[in-house]
Amino acid sequence: MTPLLRFEGLGKDWFGVPAVRDLSLDIPEGQVIGVIGENGAGKSTLMNMIGGIVPPTHGRMLWRGQPYAPQGAADAKAAGIAFIHQELNLFTNLSVAENLFIDGFPRRPGLLRGLIDRRAMRDRAARILARLALDIPPDRTLDSLSPGERQLVEIARALHRDAALIIFDEPTTSLTHRETERLFQAIEGLRAEGRTVIYISHILQDVRRLADRVAVLRDGRLVGEGTIAEFDIPRMIRTMIGRDLAAVYPPRTSVPREVPVLEVQGLSAPGVIENVSFTVREGEILGLFGLMGSGRSETARILMGLDPAERGEARLRGQPLTGGPRDRVRQGLAFVTENRREEGLMMDASIRDNLTLPAIERFRGGLGLDRDRIADVAQDLRETVRLKAQDLGRQPVRALSGGNQQKVVIGKWLPTEPRLFILDEPTRGVDVGARSEIYGIADRLAAEGAGLLVISSELDELMGLCDRIVVMSRGEVVATFDRRDFEERRIIAAAFREATSAGEAA
Amino acid sequence: MTAAVSPQGALDLATRMGAVLMLVAIVLIFGALTPGFLAPDSLANIIKQSSFIGIAAVGMVFVLLTAGIDLSVGSVMYLGPLVAGLLMRDAGVGVALGLLACVATGAVLGAINAVFIVGLRVIPFIVTLATLFLYRGFGTWLVESRQLDFPDSLRGFGLASVLGVPVPIVIFAIIAAAAHVILRHTVFGRHVYAFGNDPLAAQKAGLPVRRIQAGVYVISGTLAALSGFVLISQIGRLDAGFGEGREFDVIAAAVLGGASLFGGIGGAGSAVLGAITIQAVKAGLVFSGVNLYLQPLLQGAVILVAVFLDGLREARLRSLRRRVIRPRAG
Structure with missing residues (x-):
């Protein structure tokens, strides 16, 4: 049988x-194909070629056996290919129905x-929404919908175009668990209808669950391909990074000292x-864990000086933390946020400028800035955080992969010699290989005596990395676990306990 | 799920109501200060005079919806009627053909803007700032900066009325209604909103983005020329300085009426509401005998407030668009 796409x-x-080289692969019709690979492995380039971008x-590509050379997004669409990107292509000022029909509105008959x-x-629109069991009035404007609902609207759009191939690119990053579940059901429904799905994700469990076949890319090449039964998660990781990942979490190489860095009272x-x-x-990596709405991120925002606290205090090496983020940075705090694009980095500036800006005061020399020292320091930082980049002075940060961007965020704080790092979801959107390197950096920072407060919604990550985990629930600290007592079941139970009892009380 | 009003919808409503309230407040304040202001004749006159800015503001709304701007409208108001006037004076063309020539000139001038903006990808602000000077310069070169007198037939047209309604108001109403239908009920109109909301997404969705963007500048040029013709048809004479600085009135009218400088929000109603508001302020200041030199200052203040409110709304919308990872603490 001719494959849908070859x-x-x-x-x-x-x-x-080369971003993609010598890639030969068949996409059989009616199946879900998981495409995995580290950032920069060539997934986006491949998808852009399919999409005519x-x-x-x-x-060359063959679509149903015929040569397929799209000149633009319109050609891909006409062939029957739909893309569902992480960033949705929807218009928030239009209604759900208008979004569905934006490229092919039904017209009135006759003179009108x-x-x-x-x-x-x-x-x-109502009929299409009903097919996805979506209970959304077609007249609602899009910005009144949750991210998950918007994603389903995007799928509905692909459906009404009768797309034969639907490509999902990291669709679940901004979805809640419930929304993700709904998305998966929708994808399974698509397969049941005989449609073909390409599913790209860093979340390997999701790929395991959804895909019939897996294709693994590394350095632009296809390095592995087969049925899902042949690819368990360890093999996926192995194939993706090209070596055995002895452990995603490197061992902790130092022990915390007794001296407190941050005291929250x-x-x-x-x-x-x-x-x-x-x-x-000092030298401790403390994890802050909790479910959505447990107050972990809020605690971090207060510590960063972004939100006010009404009572209590936080002391950094005995000195009370006061003022806004700028003051706190001066007092020895460093923030690594999950919103690299918005808060952490100047995306279009060079890597060097990004790396050296927080400590720019230190590079004063002569009449202006000491350019040579800046270049030297940037070079040192690149080594320290193992940055994979071509040219620090010319390459904009935007051109780096997610993992390397995160390394820049961490690296740029180092010259200010912070005493406490607050890492908020430090590996979100970062691939497995780079993730491991970020954990390695965290370990070295701790070994040099800094304190680290790591906030994460992934318990695995905290258990692999931290010396202790503080569990929050309903805005309160409900438990603290030492590393030797780490046990997933107990930590999760602690995170849930208060939530359930409060729920019953309400 | 509750049928809650969308955040943007609510905001939109608030701004639209805000514009209405502002107009009502202005009318009442001036009415209280000077009783003559509220006389039917005076109010009708305000609406009639607002049609000049209003017609151009309708075009501006199209441009603003795409997050663009057209600074050249004041010069198009001058050059369009000028071309018509030369034809009428030297070639003996009638009013109808003159009007057609004027509107066609506006469309061409708008298309020139579009070529630079869409074809050469120069930002609209710079392009239309340049053509603001270029178009006027071309016009003053054509007539050597002399004033141009129109035949009497033109004034006959401008001062006529249809079923008791003055021609300028009739034209304004037709244009506003047509714009409303185009924006709300045609594919092009909805594409304009989509493009203004997210140009990149519009491109990815395969919308004819170049045609959309070019279209709004042609519309803006066309309507600017028409508005110039409407006013000239009442005066009967075209001075070298005609339309100068009017781009600000036009943009201010659109924004005052609720069109956003950031694109994607607004409608034909914005232009109508905003133009009347601006005219009401002008007339009110004259009526209440405010120092002549103070008037531009107060008008500027009104515009500043409108733009400031637009900025506030945009900031609010941005925060709403941010990804929500947990329910907001109540």
Whole structure:
């Protein structure tokens, strides 16, 4: 049987540097194909070639056996390919129905054919939404919907176009568990209808659950392909990074000292957190765990000086922390947030500028800035955080993969010699290999005597990395676990306990 | 799920109501200060005079919806009627053909803006700032900066009325209604909103983004020329300085009426509401005998407030668009 889509020796060079090389693969019809690979492995380039955004420089594609060379997004769409990106292509100022039909509005008959037939549009939208069991009125404007609902609207759009191939690119990053579950059901429904799905994700469990086949990319090549039965998660990881990942979590190489770095005493903000106390010691990695709405991120925001606390205090090496983020940075705090793009980095500035900006005061020399020292320091930082970059002075941070961007965020704080790092979801959107390196950096920072407060919704990560874990629930600290007592079941139970009893009380 | 009003919808409503309230407040305040202001004649006159800015503001709304701007409208108001006037004076063309020539000139001038903005990807602000000077310069070169007198037939047209309604108001109403239908009920109109909301997504969705963006500048140029013609048809004479600085009135009217400078929000109603508000302020200041030199200052203040409110709304929308990872603490 002819595969729906076939790649024959497909390749794409960017100025002579191959992003995808000699890739041959069949996408059989009616299956879900998981495509995995580290950031920079060539997944995006491959998808862009399918979508007609970039033309291949080598090889060719066959769609249902016929040569397929799309010149633009419109060609891909016409062939029957739909993309569902992490960042949705929806218009928040239009209604659900308008979003569904934006590229093919139903028209009124006869003389009024210049006008959109709103009634037909609404009826047809309602029918499409019903097929996905989506209980959304077609007239609702999109910005009143949750991220998960919007994602389903995007799928509905692919459905009404009768797309034969639907490509999902990291669709679950901004979804809650419930929304993710609904998405998975929708994908399974698509397969049941005989549609073909390409599912790209860093979340290997999701790939395991959804995919019939797996294709693994590394350095632009196809390095593994087969049925899901052949690919358990360890094999996926092995194939992706090309070596055995002895452990994603490197061993801790130092022990915490007795001297406290951060002492949080009775911190309270009404309606958010209540009487939160804990201590981070020198050389210690302390994890802050909790479910959504437990107050862990809120605690971090208060510590960073982004939100006010009503009572209690936080002391950094004995000195009370006061003022806004700038003051606290001066007092020895460093923040590594999950929103690298918005808060952590200047995306279009060079890596060097990003690395050296927080400590720019130190590079004053002569009349202006001491450029040579800046270059030296940036070079040192690159070694320290094992940054994979071509040219620190020219390459914009935007051009780096998620993992390397995160390394820049961590690296840029180092010259200010912070005493306490607050890492908020430090590995979100970061691939497995780079993740391990970030954990290694965290370990070295601790070994050098800094304290680390790591906030994460992934318990695995905290258990692999931290010396102690503080569990929060309903805005309060409910338990603290030492490393030797780490046990997933008990930590999760602690995170849930208060939530359930409070739920019953309400 | 509750049928809650969308956050943007609510905000939109608030701004739209805000514009209405502002107009009502202005009318009442001036009415209280000077009783003559509220006379039917005076109010009708305000609406009639607002049609000049209003017609151009309708075009501006199209441009603002795409998050663009057209600074050249004041010069198009001058050059469009000028071309018509030369034809009418030297070639003996009638009013109808003159009007057609004027509107066609506006469309061409808008298309020139579009070529630079869409074809050469120069930002709209710079392009239309340049053509603001270029178009006027071309016009003053054509007539050597002399004033141009129109035949009497033109004034006959401008001062006529249809069923008791003055021609300018009739034209304004037709344009506003047509714009409303285009924006709400045609594919092009909805594409304009989509493009203004997220140009990149519009491109990825395969919308004809170049045609959309070019279209709004052609519309803006066309309507600017038409608005110039409407005013000239009442005066009967075109001075070298005609339309100068009007781009600010036009943009201010659109924004005052609720169109956002950031794109994607607003409608034909914004232009109508905003133009009347601006005219009411102008008339009110004259009526209440405020120092002539103080008037631009107060008008500027009104515009500043409108733009400031637009900025506030955009900031609020941005925060709403941010990813929510947990329910907000109540």
